[in-house]
Amino acid sequence: MTGTNKLNKVAIVGGTHGNEFSGIYLLRKWRDTPQVIERESFSVETVFANPKAFEENKRYLDCDMNRQFATDDLNNLDLANYEQSRAKAINAQLGPKGAAKTDFIIDLHNTTSNMGPSLILLQTDAFNRQLGAYVTVKMPSAVVVLEDHIPVHEHSFLSSISEKGVIVEIGPQPQSVIRQDVLDWMEEMTGHILDFVDLHNRDALPELPASYEAYKYHETLKLPENENGERMGMVHHSVQDADFKVLRHGDPIFTLFNGQEICWEGDYEAYPHFINEAAYYDNNLAMSLAKRVIVGVK
């Protein structure tokens, strides 16, 4: 292991969305018990990304903070609302994006969807492929989602500040609630990720499987709308809570409020996730669809 691959500075971010409580309460917990997140081979800092949204018990005040980290937007001084300003401050603290002083960011999120403990990887370099393998070995209930359809630097997520940033996404949890099962999953997955970084740094990774299953983002579906953009229906009861269960051409996917069922017309085996996520109603989004892929680890 050469020194250039070593990750010296790690940041754990919570409360990027103010009503996703698990990360916020874990940051508080770790403030009192920092040894839980400390490892020998790197330094770790924690960031409470959106404290004002938490105070107001909202996802955000002005706009979704986790879409404010596109490089052009970070450099656009005219974007000055609360989340856009916090994004610039966090970029100054952890970044700057493209030449970040932080080698690795873990951004902690909750979803109202039944996604269980999910690890979202933004690229599939050797480090991230191994990280996914390690986490799924240590935590068999974990699901790996790949959002590597665009390069990391083109993402507008907070975790894209660092080249190797990841998102921990755990549900189902209603907004503004703390569920112990979800909190425990988040703490466990974060611990495995920190262990992995430490083992990576010390060139001490255990034998990993040659490959594993993951879900690669493909497209986002909208809720049925009428010509005025009003919702005409909802997620079909057979799809509700069925995150990462296969959806095939002809399967029911929506129920209109008038009772009519709408079937999915796609031509591939789709794996829905973020199904009926509360925060996506702003844009009338119903779910994301992924394709199942096999990730080679070597």
Add this chain to the structure above:
Amino acid sequence: MTGTNKLNKVAIVGGTHGNEFSGIYLLRKWRDTPQVIERESFSVETVFANPKAFEENKRYLDCDMNRQFATDDLNNLDLANYEQSRAKAINAQLGPKGAAKTDFIIDLHNTTSNMGPSLILLQTDAFNRQLGAYVTVKMPSAVVVLEDHIPVHEHSFLSSISEKGVIVEIGPQPQSVIRQDVLDWMEEMTGHILDFVDLHNRDALPELPASYEAYKYHETLKLPENENGERMGMVHHSVQDADFKVLRHGDPIFTLFNGQEICWEGDYEAYPHFINEAAYYDNNLAMSLAKRVIVGVK
């Protein structure tokens, strides 16, 4: 059946809380298909109680509307914020409380708790006892909750405007989400209630069971707090989602963020409900506890 017992005017209220979507979307649906809620023996009107909170995707703007219907508050002209004003307007429309022109109010609510389809009765006169029996016969998954620990007129709920008002409370549903299963349960329960009123009016009720099981409100528990009133813990994972499952002295009930388990010290068999309801975090409430009772129907 004498004419004085007949219920001539019924109101169905949705959106008393702006982020409880099932009632709001059912009102829209029934606007297009009024025959679903019409019955021969009474007139029915619908009321969208808090449209501004729905627009802002919040429970309320200024205060919880479903606590603004105490008689003194309705008569207190100094209480003039948005929900207090809407409460007075709704009381003028459906009431006035104590001498209401509306004979029966059904107020439609959602909870993030795993309460299933619940019917909350505010009194246990013969009408309400029979109503509970009818609904549980027609809908075996339904649960009847009695909040008859104080007289109806002392309640501050919207449905207390009419002497016989009830609350339909369906979950689990995150705030600001539409789940089809929850929507379908709400529509089914509302239909059974309307059928019951119609059968009651026509003196045509079927044979009902002599008694049935219900849960009578007893007390409300707070989340563990430190001396500054900050949350120190959360609902124990074994209690999460276990609404209407018995809780006994010594059972774990909370987990502190430091890992310590707190057990329940009560001296009766308690039936928790509204467990970890998101809206109750404002007041650091953890759950309500009921006692199991048998309701005689005659």
